[in-house]
Amino acid sequence: xxxxxxxxxxxxVFFLLLQTTVLQRAKILxxxxxxxxxxxxxTALVRNSTEGAVVGLFSGLCIDMQxxxxxxxxxxLGMFTGIAAGSLSRKIYRENLLVVAFFTxxxxxxxxxxxxxINNIMSGDINFAFAFTRIILPEAGYNCAVSLLLFPLxxxxxxxxxxxxxxxxx
Amino acid sequence: MLRLFKSKWFIVSLVTIALLVVxxxxxxxxxxxxxxxxxxxVPLKPVQGFFTSAGREIxxxxxxxxxxxxxxxxxxxxxxxxxxxxxxxxEYSELKAKNDELRRALNLKAEFADYTITGANIIAVxxxxxxxxxxxxVGEQDGIRADFPVVTxxxxxxxxxxxxxxxxxxxxxxxxxxxxxxxxxAKPGGGHAIVKGDLELKQEGLCKLIYIPIEVDIEVGDxxxxxxxxxxxxxxIEIGKVIEVRKTNSELGRYAIIxxxxxxxxxxxxxxxxxxxxxxxxxxxx
Numbered sequence: 001x002x003x004x005x006x007x008x009x010x011x012x013v014f015f016l017l018l019q020t021t022v023l024q025r026a027k028i029l030x031x032x033x034x035x036x037x038x039x040x041x042x043t044a045l046v047r048n049s050t051e052g053a054v055v056g057l058f059s060g061l062c063i064d065m066q067x068x069x070x071x072x073x074x075x076x077l078g079m080f081t082g083i084a085a086g087s088l089s090r091k092i093y094r095e096n097l098l099v100v101a102f103f104t105x106x107x108x109x110x111x112x113x114x115x116x117x118i119n120n121i122m123s124g125d126i127n128f129a130f131a132f133t134r135i136i137l138p139e140a141g142y143n144c145a146v147s148l149l150l151f152p153l154x155x156x157x158x159x160x161x162x163x164x165x166x167x168x169x170x
Numbered sequence: 171m172l173r174l175f176k177s178k179w180f181i182v183s184l185v186t187i188a189l190l191v192v193x194x195x196x197x198x199x200x201x202x203x204x205x206x207x208x209x210x211x212v213p214l215k216p217v218q219g220f221f222t223s224a225g226r227e228i229x230x231x232x233x234x235x236x237x238x239x240x241x242x243x244x245x246x247x248x249x250x251x252x253x254x255x256x257x258x259x260x261e262y263s264e265l266k267a268k269n270d271e272l273r274r275a276l277n278l279k280a281e282f283a284d285y286t287i288t289g290a291n292i293i294a295v296x297x298x299x300x301x302x303x304x305x306x307x308v309g310e311q312d313g314i315r316a317d318f319p320v321v322t323x324x325x326x327x328x329x330x331x332x333x334x335x336x337x338x339x340x341x342x343x344x345x346x347x348x349x350x351x352x353x354x355x356a357k358p359g360g361g362h363a364i365v366k367g368d369l370e371l372k373q374e375g376l377c378k379l380i381y382i383p384i385e386v387d388i389e390v391g392d393x394x395x396x397x398x399x400x401x402x403x404x405x406x407i408e409i410g411k412v413i414e415v416r417k418t419n420s421e422l423g424r425y426a427i428i429x430x431x432x433x434x435x436x437x438x439x440x441x442x443x444x445x446x447x448x449x450x451x452x453x454x455x456x
Contacts, residue, residue: 017214020294020305021221025229030373031299050178057185065207066214067296067303067340071196072189079185112299119300120347130370135299 004161008043008051012059015039020066031135033142034108036063040078041085041107042147045100046154049086056082073118081111097151104147108140199316199333211305211335218294219307226438285404285443288312290320292438293338302346302372306440309337319396319403319443326431327351327396327407328440339442343367344409345377345434353379353409354397361386362397365409365428375434379412379426388415388426404443 015035023032036059044052060078064071085107092099113136120126196203290306308314320328320341329343342349346367353365361383368378382388392412398405410430417424 016297017217017221019297021218022225024295025225034298036297053182062210063297065210066294066305067301068207069197070193071203071206072192076186076189076193079182079189083182115298115300127369134370134373139299 003164004051007157007161008055008058011039012036012055012062016059016062016066028142029134029138031138031142033146034112034139035146036060037078037081037108037111038104038143038146039150040082041104041111041143042100042150042154044082044085045089045092045103046151047086047158048089049083052082052086052089053079054082056080077111077114081107084110095155097148100151101144101147105140105144108143109136112136112139204333208336211338215293215307215338218305219291222293285445288314288442288444290339290440290442292440296340300369301348302343302367302434303332303340304343304437305338305340306442307338308442309339310334311336313444314339314442317402318445319407320440321407321443322432322437322440324431325408327403327409328432328434328437330402331442341440343432343434344430345372345375347372349377351403351409352397352399353394354405355379355382355386355388356393356395359386360392362399363394363426365394371427375430376413377410377428377430379428382424382426388412388424390414392426394428 019032019035023035026032037056040052040056040059043055056078057075058078060074060076061072063074068074085103088103092103113132116128116131116136117126192203195201196206288308290308292304293307294305296303296305314331314334316331316333318331320330322328327344329341329346329349332340332342334340344351344365344367347369349367351365353363355361355363363379363382363386366378366380368376371377379388379394390412394409394412396403396405396407396409408431410428410432412426413429414427415424416427
């Protein structure tokens with residue numbers, strides 16, 4: 001349990017730092033990947049909805065504390081993304097890299113669409129077509145690529161967690 | 171009963187309700203709860219500063235090899251220019267001394283006489299692709315408050331302080347979608363208009379000018395300044411220049427595309443104008 005918490009803590013802080021600093025310089029087509037939400041989705045898919053929800057909640061709260069207009073908005077959204085992605089993980093063949101990549105894409109599209117709509121619902125002129133084709137889709141594709149790197153890492157980490165969990169029993 | 175407490179859905183709804191309450195309370199900018207963001211921003215400040223400058227260094231390192239030839243030529247040209255500038259500088263100092271004397275005589279105030287200027291380095295930018303907000307390394311302990319205007323070294327308007335923590339603050343740029351600044355089209359027969367951020371234009375570092383009065387004959391190349399209306403920005407800070415005028419669907423409708431004086435893609439350092447009058451209780455928020 002301690003190992004797990006430490007592992008996720010280190011990853012969330014490291015990804016937050018990358019996201020807010022050097023990733024700015026790695027923009028393709030003016031868009032950068034969202035590392036924290038990708039971590040949330042892949043964790044939820046490869047592990048389970050509880051871990052996904054916890055990772056989503058804490059990475060969201062980190063964003064809130066750093067940049068949020070209010071505290072808790074991204075935390076709440078991250079938690080529900082984790083739960084939603086995790087509830088699917090029981091139904092799909094989650095050891096498959098391509099399945100995880102595909103659902104990372106889908107959930108990224110849903111997540112960013114919700115962020116866009118909630119943030120712009122009051123502003124009157126919503127340019128959803130532009131936002132969807134020029135920001136949401138490229139970002140989801142970018143996240144999808146990141147998930148390919150995160151997948152083997154989380155599978156290995158998962159084995160490591162499970163191993164230490166069973167080792168303690170005997 | 172115990173099973174209820176252990177149920178996942180119970181925990182999830184509890185967390186949801188707790189977060190909704192936190193959202194509600196922290197929406198009020200003066201709420202004590204916003205102090206919580208210090209937990210993260212204070213320890214992360216040096217690390218983010220390091221990462222950002224390391225990223226810059228790495229980029230510069232690779233640029234170094236590409237530039238070496240170019241630099242040699244540039245060096246020659248610059249040496250010649252330095253000589254020329256030295257000469258001009260001597261003339262300038264003389265003129266400046268004279269000018270200062272005259273100013274004092276006329277009791278004129280310098281451009282931002284009501285403000286003290288604080289330099290700040292950009293240490294982080296907002297994650298995600300929606301907003302254009304960045305974090306700088308000065309905060310409440312340096313006397314920074316919400317709504318203070320932010321400019322570049324060349325006095326181009328960057329935006330305003332959105333909110334502050336103990337040692338860092340978030341700056342909302344004028345190209346952010348949620349930003350609206352009252353502008354003045356600076357020419358004879360000019361008028362008031364609103365400079366507004368736009369999601370589509372933001373990608374290119376541009377913003378738009380809306381609500382242009384019908385009687386104003388706006389053209390490409392016109393300079394837009396802050397109007398001083400609204401109480402956040404002092405009058406006369408250059409915002410940018412018009413690079414295109416577009417018609418909208420309605421007959422009289424039109425808006426202009428503004429190229430801001432501040433280059434948002436190359437911003438590293440900004441200057442915050444601290445005013446003594448603003449006590450930081452402005453209605454900041456987005």
